[in-house]
Amino acid sequence: MNRARPARTALALLTAAVLALGAGACGGRATTHHKPGTSHAEDTGSNGRLLKADDGDGHRLRQVDADGAPEVDLAVRPDSEDGWNVHLTVRNFRFTPDSVGGGALAGRGHARLFLDGHPLARVYGAWFHLPESLLRTAGGGIRLTAGLYADDHTAWAVGSSPIRAAATLGKASASPDDETTMVDLAIKDGKVTPAPGRTEIAKGRTVRLRVRSDRDDVLHVHGYDKEAKLPAGRTVTVTFTADRTGLFEVETHESDLLLTQLVVR
Template identity: 55%
Template sequence: MGALAVAGCGGRPTTHHKPGTSHQEATGGNGRLLATKDSTGHRLREVPADGAPVVRFEARPDSEGGWNVHLLVERFRFTPESTGGAALPGRGHARLLVDGREAARAYGPWVHVPARTGARTLTARLLADDHTVWAVAGRPVEATLPLGADAPSATTPGTGAPRTTPAAPPGGRTLTIAISGNSVQPPPSRVELKKGERLTLQVTSDRADTLHVHGYDRETELPPGRQATLTLTADRTGLFEVETHESGLVLTQLVVR
């Protein structure tokens, strides 16, 4: 059977788009396609940090092996019915990577990821319908969770514009926060920790700044568009603010008991 060329929207061959979707929606405002590729060989599709999709997820060990993953997304919806079509803003599917290698695809919020011997990290990455990878500042929109000897039952968001979530690494907790202008997501709140609990802060900012934890005198640089990580042990009791130096934003408060 020969190939069928379809012309439309002006008579030129084009990537198909869903019924009810305009040609402008299908081909315009869909991000800038970069020559850069991700670790699996897919090209990146750059979108502004403001309004970019967000992914975070929970990964729990399955009794028969591997992990059951629950994906939580913002400004994004899964569109299995249009996979292979045009890249439309805020739509597509996710790929799950173990140690940077693709292990599963998700066309909805739940997916099972098979076990791999010696696995160290699990990543959820958002792709458009045309299989390009949504990206901000040249980095894929993704979330990465460390895997230990005991698989974590936690939530970890990632690059793009994440939010606070429950614990991640075994014996600890991960808070993932996104800064866009003067907006902090999720909105600042109090996080209760037990004395001696391990805390990992994962912060993404749309501009250069410095992340600082008052009372612990711990800080790290925040490069624009890239996730910065700061890990500490909550060995002092009291109320402590996590803030940025340059913009003076309060990101969260830590209550250690």
């Protein structure tokens, strides 16, 4: 009987706490940036050491031990239609879009992208599409840098330099370049030119199929499940990134012709 009372009190307190938290969470509009009542003030908590130096853009550095520090890698590849796709690989780090504006918690936060040193965008996940228009607005550039930031917008740093990774944006994606394999196919009177064969493609390359049919048809790339209408006499371009290995057939559906086989390895 003696033990029951503290237990009940604890339960009541817990319930009250849950209710208060729940009300707080439900009350405000969900926001990915500043929560109500938070500001750009740096968190003075115990996660990392706040340095005097900043990241060059007014955000102070927050230094942590190299051991177990967040890490980031940056990879870019041309988007098949517009701009670039940016891929951030992070270790010892979690994207926490819901708590940005809060305190600096170890191994959490978001990333920022810079183009030739100018801030470009905040990133809350591993993948980010960088449209050509954004690059233009930012004044252009080819050096893309990604840095990791804590929820209070301080830059995570090791040895008084911010944790960053960089990549170079190559030639504009609109023009076919070394990364693209072009495949030209024509269908006339039920015959495919060049005769169906195999196209070897290294994994990760962009494939651009240009197909011209003398009758209305539907093009289908198996495995990647790309479909495109082929109006008679018009050249149709289908572009995709060959990111799965295997042998894939490119076919037309109405005339049931195999056009080519893509060997992605």
